[in-house]
Amino acid sequence: MSQPVPPPSGNPYAQGTPGTPGNPFAPAPPPAPVRNNIGLGLIVAVVTALVTAGAYGALAGAIEAEVGYAAVAVGFLIGFAAAKTGGPNPVLPIVSAVLAVGAVYLGQLVGMAVIVADELGGSFTDVFFDQFSLLTEAWSEVADGMSYLFLAIGAITAFGGAKKANG
Incomplete structure (x- = not known):
C-alpha cells in the first residue's frame, strides 16, 4: 500500500523562498556598483596602448604591410x-x-624597425632604440595617406570602444 502524500505547507503559489530568483515578490537585487576610478582607467589605457602597439608593429613587420583591421583592434x-x-x-x-x-x-x-632589422641582419633593439631618430625621420618620409588614415581609425575606434563599454 502506498502512503498518502501530505499537502504542501505554506503558500502554494510561492515559487521558492523570499529573495530567490523564482519568487515574483522577492526584492530586486541591488544594482552593480558604478565603476568610477579614472586613475585605474588611465593606467589600463596606457598599458593596453603599449601592448597593442607592440602587437600591431610585430604584425606589420612580419607581413611587411599595415593592416587596417589591426588599427581598429588597437x-x-x-x-x-x-x-x-x-x-x-x-x-x-x-x-x-x-x-x-x-x-x-x-x-x-615598430613594424618599420622589424623590417629594417631583417633587411640589415641586425637586431630589432639596435634599430629601434639606437636609431630611433632616423626611424622617425624615415616614417615621416614614407608616410602616406593610408598611414594617417590608420591613425585616425585608431582614434575613432578608441572613442567608440570607450563609449560601447559603458553602454
Whole structure:
C-alpha cells in the first residue's frame, strides 16, 4: 500500500523562498556598483596602448604591410579596456583616442624597425632604440595617406570602444 502524500505547507503559489530568483515578490537585487576610478582607467589605457602597439608593429613587420583591421583592434581595445576599468568618466574616451593615435604610430615604427632589422641582419633593439631618430625621420618620409588614415581609425575606434563599454 502506498502512503498518502501530505499537502504542501505554506503558500502554494510561492515559487521558492523570499529573495530567490523564482519568487515574483522577492526584492530586486541591488544594482552593480558604478565603476568610477579614472586613475585605474588611465593606467589600463596606457598599458593596453603599449601592448597593442607592440602587437600591431610585430604584425606589420612580419607581413611587411599595415593592416587596417589591426588599427581598429588597437583603438577599440584601448578604449574598451579604459572605460571598463575606469567607468563612465567623459575624459576616458578622449584620452583613449589620443593614446590610440600614439599606439598606432608607435606600432608603425615598430613594424618599420622589424623590417629594417631583417633587411640589415641586425637586431630589432639596435634599430629601434639606437636609431630611433632616423626611424622617425624615415616614417615621416614614407608616410602616406593610408598611414594617417590608420591613425585616425585608431582614434575613432578608441572613442567608440570607450563609449560601447559603458553602454
